Amino acid sequence: MINTITTGDARELAKAIPDNSIDLIFTDPPYIQKHMHLYGWLAEEAARSLKPGGLLLCYVGTYWKYNVIQDLGKHLDYFWDFIALNRGNRPIMWQRHVLAGYKSILAFSKGKPELPSGNILDTWIGSGEDKRYHIWGQDESTARYYIACFSKPESVILDPFVGGGTTAMACKVLGRNFIAFEIDPDTADIARKRLETVQPLLMPEEMEQANMWESEVAV
Secondary structure, eight states, rough: TTTTTESSOOOHHGGGGGOOOOOEEEOOOOOOOOOOOOOOHHHHHHHHHEEEEEHHHHHHEEGGHHHHHHHHHHSSSSEEEEEEOOSSSSEEEETEEEEEEEEEEEEESEEEEEEEESSOOSSEOOSSSSSOOOOTTTOHHHHHHHHHHHOOOTTTEEEEEETTTTTHHHHHHHHOOEEEESSSSSHHHHHHHHTTTTOOOSSSSHHHHHHHHHHHHHH
């Protein structure tokens, strides 16, 4: 399953992943109410498949953040609440009459976390939501920044809900290995075709320069 997008239900496919084998989970689960139970499964899977000290980073909508923090905290340790600011579009949360200007990327660790070598921005201004490949698609720059911060070249990154392929794209650019699942066959095909259009950065120096540039843009 390495460096391929596998079609199927992540809850079944993930059973083939060995215990303590994943360096980082970076994912954007569906967070409408009927799918909120997936966060509980995600926490259990992270506690099983992450290496000791590994991190789970997952997007969550603000409306359900309290519930998700509780679900993740049953199996993992809280690390940080990273903020991805929306650029341009601000969806209306009708339940609260609020214009939502950001999403959280919650970070939880499996035991004592392995800290990155440098300091990390906890507020990130990405390029804006990218709906070209999936109706719930996020921008690649955000994924690329946090994956670069919390992993190393040749690390294995898991995305159980890869959608239009944003995590896989970021991993390919950065020289990370990925395992990606998508339950919808048509969406999985779109993500595979998207992957064909990108080439990895060739040298570690290029990756470092790209990350520095993105950090300056975010500031």
